[in-house]
Amino acid sequence: MIIALQNQLMDLTSFPPAESSFSMTGKRKIQNTEMNRNNDSLFDRIHETRNQTENDITRPSCKRLREDIEPNNAHTTYTRVDASDSSPMVRDGYQWRKYGQKVTKDNPSPRAYFRCSYAPSCPVKKKVQRSAEDRTVLVATYEGEHNHSRPSPVGFTDTMHENTSHPYVMYLNSSNSTVTLDLTHQGLNSNNCDKGIELIELQRVLAEKIASSLTKDENFNAALISAISGRMFQDTQVQN
DNA sequence: CGGGTTTGACCGGCGC
């Protein structure tokens, strides 16, 4: 557990710029230990959304009860877009049909409601709204799971290359309290160096936040001390 | 003309 965390942290902190900018294709999942509140607005938002989602689980809305949507399937993604891009669309490879828009109380940006239009029976819905703190961040909340495959990966890739979004996407899973940094949606190419730099900066900030959170976690420190002392004890025995 | 978007109306839960 600890070693896995360390490896993940090492992965995040040791990405060579070239690789991190242009050739990363995997997803990196980070166990979300008690992520401490700090001054970073994006991470505050992540924490708040996780708590909000957990509240949704314990107090499901009337709509969800009526439509029998599984709350555990809900997760939130964060997508960086250009500030000049006013479109609420988050291109994730699926076909979405907008069925409503609403201005919410806590955010001046309108919230858009989408349903998956690829398969008529697909129960997936998503809500897209710009972050109140950082309007370049689109917050997309997905509910349900697709009962079909991704429609057209090739077209998706083409769109990604010509579009301005997806330097990174973060997933928040309400059921198992994990944060996933998805680098497959970054949409970077050789003409997009600025976003590569932005991604590196994000990785640096993310690594700092994780390190900060872990070092403040008493359980993690205790486990780390135990692991180190255990290893030292082993080494001492070997030498003897 | 068909499919997608817009937008005002409506519904139901919640708090006071």
Next chain:
DNA sequence: GCGCCGGTCAAACCCG
């Protein structure tokens, strides 16, 4: 009971 709020509906509109 009433108003607020988030979510959804559906008619009108737009566009290829």
